[in-house]
Amino acid sequence: MLTISKVSKSFPGVKALSNVQLEVKAGEIHALVGENGAGKSTLTRIIAGVHKPDEGTIEFDGEIVHWDSPAAAKAAGIHVIYQEFVLFPNLTVAENIFLGHERRGFLNGIDHGRTRQDALDLLNRLGVSIDPDALVSELSVADQQMVEIAKALVHKVKLLILDEPTAVIAGHEVELLFGRLRALRDDGVAIIYISHRLEEIFDLCDRVTVFKDGQFVATETLAEMTNDRLVSLMVGRDMSELFPPKSSAPGPVVLTATNISVKGRVHSASLELRAGEITALSGMVGAGRTELAMAIFGGLPMIGGQVAIGGETFTRMTPSLAIEKGIGLLTEDRKGQGLAMLTDVATNISASDLGSVSHKGWLNHGREKEIAVSEIANYRIACRGPQGAVLTMSGGNQQKVLVARWARTSKKVIIMDEPTRGVDVGAKAEIYRIMRDLADRGLAVLMISSEMPEVIGLADRVYVMREGVITAELRGDEIAENRIIQAATQKRAS
């Protein structure tokens, strides 16, 4: 059905795909796996007509195709369910499902009654009860995912691509989804299934293709594959090389958060952070992990609870207070909320600590540069010196710049949200080492991560969240994939 050969794609400063291949047959569910930054999403977007490949060919349904827009790929019978939903929050469920394929009635105008009825039928076929008249912004994340899936069933597709469809749904809903996907496969639809959850892949898929760092690694039949072999293909090296040894003796508690609530997202969550320890917050996307960390840092208002640090207790935090008390936060979105992309390394490193590089209110650029030079050496940041532009650096080096900045001001706690997102494997190992160094220097490190291997391989202690509630605290041998998934998907006790 789909044959991709020798496709390459570069973005400014990044080679996202290099000479990759992928072959998907009609009537198979084909898993596409690889770590973050492996190029899965870029390939998805090329197949969907969003990006054009720099080199290589795409053959679909027996013809070489050159789609110049998503509309063209869609017309050819390709439907993509993106990880970040393509839903319009101010339109209703029914309107979203039929967007672009409106149900027509009188004088060829939109037939609202039929739109609603057909949407209801589709949702029933999926086995979910969602009000077709509800605005999408009013739905839970799981329901939004089901609406995305309903959209795929509106018209006949030849190739369906799902990017992490189970990141926000669990249990019963996953079973319903898999049932539908198997039925579609038996109807002859080709399906590309992208997921981080290896159990699902073995359960659902027929063949698997592995990408790593933008390159093709292998395509194999899953019946002949073992879990360990798949992981080693993805990571490209033994797990033990990737992670530094864990901490044996954690220090005293430096921060205690008690019954933190954030409107609609976090419900009465409590946690403790210890000096010298890496603590991970795990759970599904949308479980409230980022919001909990943000509340502790003061970036989101808490509606209840308190944070105790350095012998003081606060019921209201602000980022400036948090920084003053020795807390640092590296956001998940480096470009949007962290780095000043257009300026140089030195400016970025000193950004949160201008006091140390100024004298009587005037910036001392010489001092700023000295600090940058020493931090560049300290964290082994690959750049063209303190004046190097951050924009053209790799994700891993950008992340090191942020670590250097926050390690300067964070005396007690450093929070890192998805610290290795978009970072290649080599840089990952270095970031893990830096995180362990920070802990060894007496900091409490709180890591939010969706990557199961890094939670298991790096964290000394793990809190698991589901729907805004902390459902488990794991340590030592308890930190295992099945324990984490169980806690992340179990229904709340209430």
Added chain:
Amino acid sequence: MIATFTFLTKRRGGLLTVIALILVLTIFGVLVSETFGTASNALNILEQSTPLALVSLGQTLVIITGGIDLSVGSMISLASVLLSGITNGDPLMMVVALATIMGAGILVGLINAGASIYLRVHPLVVTLGMGAILQGLTLLYTQTPIGKMPKGFSQLAYGKVLGLPIGAVVTIAAFVLTAIFLRKVPLGRYIYATGDDATGAQLMGLPRHKVLFLAYGFCGLMASIAAIFLVARLGSGQPYTGQNFTLTSITPVVVGGTLLSGGRGGVMGTLMGVYMVSLLNNLLNFLSLSTHFQLIVQGLIVIIAVSVYVENKRKV
């Protein structure tokens, strides 16, 4: 019935609020002035609101796409001097003039859309620049009131059909047709989708460019038609006629519940917003407050209206 009601409250929550405000203002007006509550004053308000209603209608579509058109005021000035300047009393030339200004309005709108799409400049900047260009062109053409309209043209402003001012009938027809378009034609739906999530609209393969050309072209055309009604009332085109319309055209849109961030709102809210603003201006006249005071009040209303609706913004 229930479906209609939830539809109104969910997506047109602004509509009910504005209708309530109109009632409050009317009651207040009747209490403070004897002539305020008369039928002739009501017809007067309907007539005077015509140009504002038409520009705001165009502005609504643009704002739903997530953009804004700050060139409408200057477009009105240019259209009004061209209309009476080209016509200059000759009924035949009037036909030429009408075609010219409507064509110019559409063209300016298409340029606004094209520049924001292909030059990737935010519509705020494109239309602000366009506004300056149009005002400059207007002043190059004339710096004083120019030309005159044929006899009887003022009937457009003061005449009546079915007991209602012609302008009011045109207004209501235009709003109803646009409302049907937005609700019944897929392209109308795509206007909302584009404003809700432009990237998403692109990923879905929706005709985003067509949507923008349509919205801005329509907005330009509506500015020109508003100019026709203004010239009918004033007798000739004046180079600063449209000056206040840029801000004024946005007020009813936000008052009517259309989000400035795009994706949500509707034209019926805008129509009620127009009537509320006109009613308020009329009331201020009755209280013998100058038109300068009306400007101040309008500025306050825009800020308050936007702050009220920010609360209702998407939760996702």
